[in-house]
Amino acid sequence: QVHLVESGGGLVQAGGSLRLSCAASGRTLMYAMAWFRQAPGKEREFVAGMSWAGDLISYADSAKGRFTISRDNVKKMLFLQMNNLKADDTAVYYCAERANNIVRESPVDYTSWGQGTQVTVSL
Numbered sequence: 027q028v029h030l031v032e033s034g035g036g037l038v039q040a041g042g043s044l045r046l047s048c049a050a051s052g053r054t055l056m057y058a059m060a061w062f063r064q065a066p067g068k069e070r071e072f073v074a075g076m077s078w079a080g081d082l083i084s085y086a087d088s089a090k091g092r093f094t095i096s097r098d099n100v101k102k103m104l105f106l107q108m109n110n111l112k113a114d115d116t117a118v119y120y121c122a123e124r125a126n127n128i129v130r131e132s133p134v135d136y137t138s139w140g141q142g143t144q145v146t147v148s149l
Contacts, residue, residue: 028052028138030121035143042111042147048104048121048140055099058082058124061106062133063117063145070120074106075129084129088114111147118142 034046046061060075074095075084083095094107104121122136130136 028055028123030123030138030140032119032121032140032143035119035145037146037148038111039148040112043107043109044111044145046106046108046119046121046143046145048106050102050104050123055097055102055123056127058127058129059097059104060122060124060129060131060136061095061104062120062122062136063115064120064142065117068117070133072131072133073119075131076104077127077129082127082129084131086131108145111145113147113149116145116147118144 029051031049038044058077061073062070063073064070072086073089074093076095092110096105120142121140123138125137
């Protein structure tokens, strides 16, 4: 079992940037990981995902061109650089790990989750 803890959220003005981090503890990271987000009253949605080696990367259409996912397997960290933030990006952001190395966009395919970090984008 891997334990995931997100950080880096906060309040930012529209057009600004944030870098989210996800620190893993426990066993070595071995599988695909992803960022999801959930806004009030909405379902949890996929933002970006990456295979263990970083050779497979997927972004939601809303994230393409603005967000960049990366990972450091030695330090057991996952990152999400978010630029040109919009009010619609306001949500709780979660990192998650699958039990294999295939990136999927459904939250039901992920077995380990962090507690989330709040991102609020003001106009």
